[in-house]
Amino acid sequence: MLSINETPVRTSKSFNINNININEDEIPDKTYEFNNVEIIGESSKIKIDKIQTPIDLKYGLGEELTNQVKTKSNQNYQIIVDSKTNKEVTFNFNFDKENASLVENIDITANEGTSASFIFKYESSKSLKAYHNGIIKLNAKENSKINIIIINLLSDESNNFLTIDNTIEKQANVEYTIVDFGGKKTITNYYSNVKGDLSENNLNTIYLGKDNQVIDLNYIAELYGKKSNVNIEVQGALKDKAKKNFKGTIDFKTGAKKAKGEENENCMLLSDTAKSLALPMLLCSEEDVEGAHSSSAGKIGEKELFYIMSRGFELKEAQKLMVRANFNKILENIKNEDLKNLVLKNIDLILN
Amino acid sequence: MAKTQVEEINRNVYDIVDKDNYDFKIEKGITKEIVEEISKQKNDPEWMREFRLKALEVYNKLEMPTWGPDLSELNMDEIATYVRPKTKLNNSWDDVPEDIKNTFDRLGIPEAEKKSLAGVGAQYDSEVVYHSMKEDLKKQGVIYTDMETAIREYPDLVKQYFMKCVPVNDHKFVALHGAVWSGGSFVYVPKNVKLDFPLQSYFRLNSPESGQFEHTLIIVEEGASLHFIEGCSAPKYSKINLHAGCVELIVKDNAYLRYSTIENWSKNMMNLNTKKAMIGKNAQVDWVTGSFGSKISMLYPLSQLNGEGAKTEYTGISFAGEGQNLDTGFKAIHNAPNTSSVVNAKSISKNGGKCTYRSLIKISPKAKGSKSSVSCESLMLDDISVSDTIPVNDIQTDEVEFSHEAKIGKISDKTIFYLMSRGLSEEDAKAMIVRGFAYPISKELPVEYAVEMNNLINLELEGTIG
Amino acid sequence: MSNTLIELKDLHVNAGEKEILKGINLKINKGEIHVIMGPNGSGKTTTANAILNNPEYTKTAGQVIYEGENINDLKPDEIARKGVFMSFQLPEEIPGISVTNFLKYAKNKITGEPVKIFQFKDELKKYMEELNMNPKNMDRSLNVGFSGGEKKKNEILQMLVLNPKLAILDETDSGLDVDAIRTVSKGIEMFKNENNAVLIITHNNKILHNLKVDYVHVLVDGKVVTTGTQELATEIENNGYSKYKK
DSSP, X not given: OEEESXXXXXXXXXXXXXXXXXXXXXXXSOOOOOOOEEEEOOOTTEEEEOOXXXXXXXXXXXXXXXXXHHHHOSEEEEEEEOSEEEEEEEEEEEEOSSSOEEEEEEEEEEOTTOEEEEEEEEEEOTTOOOEEEEEEEEEEOTTOEEEEEEEEEOOTTOEEEEXXXXXXXXXXXXXXXXXXXXXXXXXXXXXXXXXXXXXEEEEEEEEEEOTTOEEEEEEEEEEOSTTOEEEEEEEEEEOTTXXXXXXXXXXXXXXXXXXXXXXXXXXXXXXXXXXXXXXXXXXXOOSSEEEEEEEEEEOOOHHXXXXXXXXXXXXXXXXXXHHHHHHHHHHTTOOOHHHHHHHHHHHXXXXX | OOOOOOOOOOOHHHHOOOOOOEEEEOOSSOOHHHHHHHHHHTTOOHHHHHHHHHHHHXXXXXXXXXXXXXXXXXXXXXXXXXXXXXXXXXXXXXXXXXXXXXXXXXXXXXXXXXXXXXXXXXXXXXXXXXXEEOHHHHHTTOEEEEHHHHHHHOHHHXXXXXTTSSOTTSSHHHHHHHHHOOOOEEEEEOTTOBOSSOEEEEEXXXXXXXXXXXXXXXXXXXXXXXXXXXXXXXXXXXXXXXXXXXXXXXXXXXXXEEEEEEEEOOTTEEEEOEEEEEEOTTOEEEEEEEEOOOSEEEEXXXXXXXXXXXXXXXXXXXXXXXXXXXXXXXXXXXXXXXXXXXXXXXXXXXXXXXXXXEEEEEXXXXXXXXXXXXXXXXXXXXXXXXXXXXXXXXXXXXXXXXEEEEEEEOOOHHHHHHHHXXXXXXXXXXXXXXXXXXXXXXXXSOHHHHHHHHHHHHTTSXXXXX | OOSEEEEEEEEEEEETTEEEEEEEEEEEETTOEEEEEOOTXXXXXXXXXXXXXXXXXXXXXXXXXXTTEEOTTSOHHHHHHTTEEEEOSSOOOEEEEEHHHHHHHHHHHHHOSOOOHHHHHHHHHHHHHHTTOOGGGXXXXXXXXXXXXXXXXXXXXXXXXXXXXXXXXXXXXXTOOHHHHHHHHHHHHHHOOTTOEEEEEESSOGGGGGSOOSEEEEEETTEEEEEEOHHHHHHHHHHOSGGGOO
């Protein structure tokens, strides 16, 4: 057994949330080639090199998974944003029989005053047993603005590991939208060093779990900068025997005067065997801050369901409508219509 | 604006040290011989002697907690686990030795008894030195006595429940408690008997480099009702003292128990306490807790909602000043349908103190139709203090309403200005806001305790509200 | 002794880096009711806060003279204890402190004398009746869960109880219905006498219909652009501020 995705602060072992255990054999020793990558929207404003860069993480998923990317990656991208661009760059990682295992290292540097958007989409054919272990490292320098969308549509047989590590400098703004629909196990470690004064970090996630899917999200934001701002919003729904662990940490460090941090997590339970485990942490060693978190879980309200059904929708449709309503605000971040439609189509499929 | 000095609690009353004038003090450390000796000194029945030795084995096997405050300063080789004061159990204040009586007089115990209590118990170091209860309650079959007497006089009742609710393998310090426990209160409220006034036990640890391990067992039978209050304090010594008490509450169908605590241990105390309630059908347990003292506290009362419709509420405040690390919170396990839990936790950190709210709300698959709502608020009074919120919410079925909210921050400048525009100085304004912040907890306490709590919060603050 | 209660002399005030008041002159005598009107952002609320020396605002030049004394740098509570009261546009909520206890405590701070509780409660009850306030509010936490109207009435109640020499009412009428505005006016009338003064800050003049006002000042972009009598308020009601804007 390997203990991975540990929280920055431990609580009682018996609460079963400090980490998640996986079998050693869930991490393959050998990685094969992965060549089915489609990059759309390349431009001169963004330099993309296929080279491996050094990996230095504050947290990460654990030594084994981090080392795998360090030593056995089969896709490497060093991305340097040199000016402002409105056009988004899309990386489609398409998993199939020949390309079933992706271990990638993506290193993005956004230089001062630049802006860019990236989409990373991981999609596999339906019954493929795919493996994904990736690290996305972002350094957002002063006044830069980076928008990243991550779409996980891997099959339910897949293991999906993702590490995100951000450094956010003065007045930089980093926004993530994560859609986690796929994977037998989807395990994410997200860390932001919200370093600069007036820097900002928004993280919006929607997830759906079905069958025996396990979703383990460990989101950590450390606020160092004065007047820095962090907002974490997580909306999800679970059916069948799906299980979700949400671990969210907002950590106000001494000196982060007038910083603000908010965390909001909501889990809709669509079956009586689905399980929602949450640990929304607020850590604070600075007086002059505003921190808040809220977490909720439960069935979709009977009243709302009844109202919608009274307009002629059957139960499943009504449920879908409610889930979509809760996801809507986050879905609006996806400006690319094709991509948005793909996500909507998948919500429909999963909730059928 | 200049920083307000919200003064440390004036502990004078609590800090007066009596001479360490014991009748018997066991040697320091924790070994089989020591546990045997304690058992002998206490004239344990054979089953209890065996129980202690088994608990010691468990203690030796279990590891220290891998989370929470740093306990490395606690060296069990430096702690005497049993100190017997120079007196027997008394039923009249007049018989309590002068020096011990003075201590409790200073703490206002006998006065409280006269005014508003149905019964009082007082423990000094390892033994209960005084116990009394109103006559009419005795006639109704209410039992309120020390644990040792209970073992002698009600062996069946004690055997049935003693450390069944909290098993010795729960954690290391419960196992330690099982091995060396001494003193504490036993309460039995028969079916449908409702006590109009509270019972109160007060625990005082006077002896340096020692531990207090009192055991409280309360059984509230069907349809009965009780309010139990415990208070604790100790003078400050330079070396570590240990408190590892255990509270077991059995609250049967349709019964009600309110358990109030004002904890004001001195700042050399490691307070590693365990409390748990088993709650029957449509029964209710309310916890009201004020934590002010101790160097380190780890305390998370647990309400296990076993009967359909069972309810629990937790209302707690922690106030951590210099050198204090108060890791407190609550656990609720919903094990039956339509159960409910409500949590209202507050904390104040100042002068480098650390408050942590740590919790578990677990709604098991059996608990359909259950509700839980949690609200935490933390106040930071300066930028050298720490305040953490570490709640775990484990929801295992869909037909539930669960919500958790937490807020952290300082007193708003706008609010201070508003109060200053009404003639209050900045210090007064902040003090008033802090008192208001604590009010939801103090209002749940009996008047004398609310006053004591307010004193604890603002004895040193300028001015008081009428 | 002079009849002047307060005088603002060439007062310049910043909120953060931004200059809001650009040289205000204003003189209020005992027994007078003054009104400051002006469009949003003209500096009305800043004027009120500057008098009470709210630390969120900085005076960069000029003086606030109260009863002959420069009170520029006094703390808000010191100014309050000298007899200045401000009714807040958005009164703060203080959980856990009842209206009665708060007012008793504040009264004690302002007068420096112990408050006789029964007499005080009677007085409070009398004022609450006059202001059509629910007497149950006495025991509720200060402003917590009060409606907008209840909060504003509670400010007027505080004014009556604390009985200041100068009452500054910052947009006390905004968001109130006709009946509530009438009640507030009634409160001001009850308060007013020849030894005190009222400064009403408003951007509409419904509240003025029920009051006799001595002076109306129009504030635009941090300066008093014109001063007149009640007719000026009527003129603005009909024509707006456009005439006074640059």
